Amino acid sequence: MRSRPLRSRLTDLISTLGEEATALPIGIFILVSVIKSAIILFVLLTAVAYTVWLERKVVGRMQNRWGPTRVGPFGLLQPAADGIKFLFKEDLTPPHVYKPLFLAAPLIAVIFALTSISVIPFGNSIRLFGYDIPLQITDVNIGLLLILGVTSMGVYGVALAGWSSNNKYSLLGGLRASAQMVSYEIALGLSLVGVLIQSSSFSLRAIVDAQGGRFLGFIPRWNIFHGQFIGFFIYLMAAYAETNRIPFDLPEAETELVAGYHTEYSAMKFAMFFMAEYANMVTVACLATLLFFGGWHGPVFGPPLLQAVLPVFWFVAKVFCFLFLYIWVRGTLPRFRYDQLMDFGWKFLLPLAIANLVATAIAVAW
């Protein structure tokens, strides 16, 4: 795409943003993009809501109780009820807060959380109405970097919320969050470099494409089986920390900090943090799937319609597995101490990530 001749200024501009420009007329491109955004937003928010439901259910079962059961069958309508509840609760703003940032923080958190999903491909392109439409809002050739950048901005939401609340628990939560996220971002980024070296591209689609095929006829050629197991391990740990999930949920450690950075938040503002957290979980799970588990690759069979849907199914299934893993870990593991968390990040994960990087580089260079 970099050597493509310049056609018009507009297509040119868009060519830096996505591949579709040559395939679609501009009007339809915009239309399709809007539709895709809407669908994905809807799906994502639904997924977020039902991840919460799933979590309550699974953790409940793990703790030998039922979880939500009253609203709808199996409590399936519980997320809707929760949403309504959040919307109608009184939106308190404590008097001592720094108001502009107190209001902006949840927005920042949720916006960046939702933005990062935009470059995630869910499957191969499908043909609709004679056009090739990729299952992705936009395919940027530095997609992975973009996700990293956007998630790294997400820390501001937490940090600013903690600070603007003007409350020592919140402040401590914000400080912990920013220190923790900056620290683990390094390990996270380095764990991805191994994958990047193997696929030699930043484009998520290209990375997934590089994972097609099999070893020995039956082992999928996913990166996790392709020498990146350690990379995946590091990624998983760092991702837990980045999303402030147990066992790294120090910023909101209830036993110490009441509720950490969102102690002062209530109603919809609190819901936004909640959404941001689960959206981030989904993003991270998607990323893990794409980078280490072959994305939408999986057995494809059956009639054409099934063939079109199966890749998406495989993708969603893998993401679901990750989300389940999150919940499972939450139900199982205790919380780290803060110094343990920092030691783990700097003294174990980071050197391990560097070693993995060096080993991968040597292997590839061989």
Place this chain on the structure above:
Amino acid sequence: MVPLSYYLLLSGFLFACGVVGFLIKRNIITIFMSIELMLNGVNLSFVAFAAHWHALAGQVFVFFVMVVAAAEAAVGLAIIISVYRTRETLNVDQVNLLKL
């Protein structure tokens, strides 16, 4: 198409804002941010020139500037913390003695 001079003007404006910020701000952290602003202004001109002359080396220099900025931020903020620890102020006008 945007003329190179626009980029240069923007870059110069950012730089000048950085200098002025350095001069008029009293909070040592803000002063530090002004420096980052200057560096960003310079980076913009690097990238613009890289595009203008079709020389990728210009972009490489941006990385070096970023590394220096990162190093500077790390050390500078550490200094700020230790200054604050001893003087309990961030106002540079009150930090004008080398000894305590």
Place this chain on the structure above:
Amino acid sequence: MNPNLNLWLIPLLPLAGAAINGFLGKKSSRKAVTAVALFFCGAAFAMALSVSMRWSSLTLPYHEFFAHWIRSGNFSADFAFYLDQLSLVMLLVVTGVGFLIHVYSVGYMWDDPSYYRFFTYLNLFMFFMLTLILADNYLVMFIGWEGVGLASYLLIGFWFTKDSAASAGKKAFIVNRVGDFGFLIALFLLIQHFGSLNFTQVFGSVQPMGVETGGAGLLTAIGILLMVGACGKSAQIPLYIWLPDAMEGPTPVSALIHAATMVTAGVYMVSRSHVIFERAPIALTVVAIIGTLTAFFAATIGVAQTDIKKVLAYSTVSQLGYMFMACGVGAFSAGIFHLMTHAFFKGLLFLAAGSVIHAVGGEQDMRKMGGLRKRIPWTFWTMTAGTLAIAGIPGLAGFFSKDAILWRAYQASWAYWLVGLVTAFITSFYMFRLWFMTFFGDYRGEAEAAHDHAGHPAHDAHGGHGHGGIHESPKVMIIPLVILAVLSVVGGYVGVPGSLGGNNRFDQFLAPVFHASTPADGEHTVVGEKGASEQTTEGSEPKTEASTELLFTAISVLAALLGFGLAWLLYYKRKDLPDKIAGSLNGFYEMVVHKYYIDELYAAVFVRPLIDGSTRILWQGVDRNIIDAAVNDAGDVARHASDEVRHMQSGNIRSYAGWVAAGAAVVIVLMIWAGVR
């Protein structure tokens, strides 16, 4: 092509010895030190001998290149060695006599606590001296030149705890610096005018030049400056004053450095530069006059000295004067001949004197000796050989070489000859005076009684052994004496002049060096009084002159015998006479005893004004009122100015930033202004 002679080994062997002894000697036994020193020195001698064995197969001059040293523009100076007949003679003399003196020193210095240090220095000296001799250019020669000065300084001040020795060392060093200064300027002139210091190149450039007649030209200047250097090193008027004081060093040092080798470096250097001198008659005349005067002057001082080593020291100065006289009249080969024989007999004399001093327990005053003939027969007989040789008694080495010089001096000017002859007479007189005073008559000292008490000066390393009173020296000291005595006797036969039936092989041997480069035939008549000498080669002297030469030989023999007779009369037959004569010659005798008050004169003329001038003008005037004042005032100005300016340093960061920004703005405006204009 020439075979590879590995000349570099010759100087480096002693250096290796010096290094080993210097670094390890302190912990080693005396025997080990002795072995190292003698081995490396002897190896150098063996190398020199092997070189001379292969002499006939060599094409000369022989060059040996080792490394580039200085390369700057067109100028270059390399580490390189150069070997021709002249170098070979020097080489053999230095290594041979040096080795013998090393052997002698083993006995002489055995009891000295700093035994290893002595041999370290001695080997170091050998290294520098050999470098000096073998140098391919003036710069390498200068290394050796300065190096022997250093070694000499170290050895004169060997007993540095003794104040007089330390200051004698310093004196030698400082006086030498004066001469070196002249030498250096000469080198600079050479570089400026010939762009090189390499002997071959310099002489190659000089050779086509004519003889400078009308006044002083470049070559004259260079020649005189070189002579200044030679004066310092070879103790000529006016820079001879350090040599007598140098006798503070151990006697082997006096023998090796201040008689046989180092002091002859000046003669060697002048001879080496003969191409320059031959074209600068004024410089040659200066050389001749200085040489002649020194010879006479030093000899007269020698008459009145009572210290046995001082007598020999002045004798050395005097003999060096002879050598310069020879050089000055263009008889370079005669000078070198005398240099060689002098090395033999003066080395012998010093060593024998050392043996005498050794025998009488460190006493150096001849008035307290006497009658030693029977007690120390070996020393007596070897010393006799040396005395006869220096006095010019026919058949011994000194006779031939001195005769050659006098004959050539006469050819130049009768005045040189006359002074030389008188000097020869005086030389004979004071040498036999020494001989008589030391070995004849009755013993006047108290060494018998006080031989082993600790009262006598600790120097000259007598110490422990020889408790039995006056005694002969150990064999290790006697053997070198004997060898040198033999050389003193027969050494002259390599240069028997034609008039005595010989064919002067020495002169012929050196002829390629000295005659290959004489000025072109048309020029030499202009040399005037020296013209005759340069025309002729001694080996082929016209027969008509042979009888004349014989006559002159007879006259000088007569002078020598006269000196002997006078000494016999005064110091053997009528011992009361000298005091009477001294009494009658009251003022003059005092003057001679005090060496013509030259040291005092120097003190008055140079040292006092220097000290006063330094104190009054340089220190209190220039230093305090100008230099210090300038510094102090500059400091005051800076302090006052910064007192004003320091208010700028408020400690306020923004203030600094403001200055920087304002300055940057000014620079930017200037740049834009310059660009727009």
Place this chain on the structure above:
Amino acid sequence: MNFHLILFLAFGAVCVGGAVNLLAQRHPINSALSLIAVMAALAGEYLLLGAEFVAAVQVIVYAGAIMVLFVFVIMLLNAGEEEETKGSRVAILFGVPGMLIASVLMAWVVLRHSGTEAVAIGALPGNPTDLAQLLFHDFLLPFEVTSVLILIAIMGAVVLASKPDSTAGKVE
């Protein structure tokens, strides 16, 4: 007007607004957020200039790491609003006007002397492979030097920021 120019102006407006806001705000956290906005907008400008990788790194490193540090420090030290103190007259009297004059002059020079040459989007491939070739091959030595620099900076920061008594305790 064209699309490219519109985007440039939009990002540029954010830059300018952010920079001015940085100066105008009294509270350091607002200044920091303004600076983050400037940096993000600059990343957009880099995209327009075809420097995708630089844009991404700008966001990750500058906005995502360096500025987080700033915010962290502001939070840690609980920095309040700027106090009005009598600072330096020099800065106000000479520095600011001088700088403004110089800026105006430079702007004038840039406008007067630069031609109508335009920078096209995507004209320069800012793709990571070519950049890597430059960075790890042609500029290897500077790269290594900067890595040493940053290592030293890390150590310096650790030493500086660690509490004096805590290090003393370790020595004992």
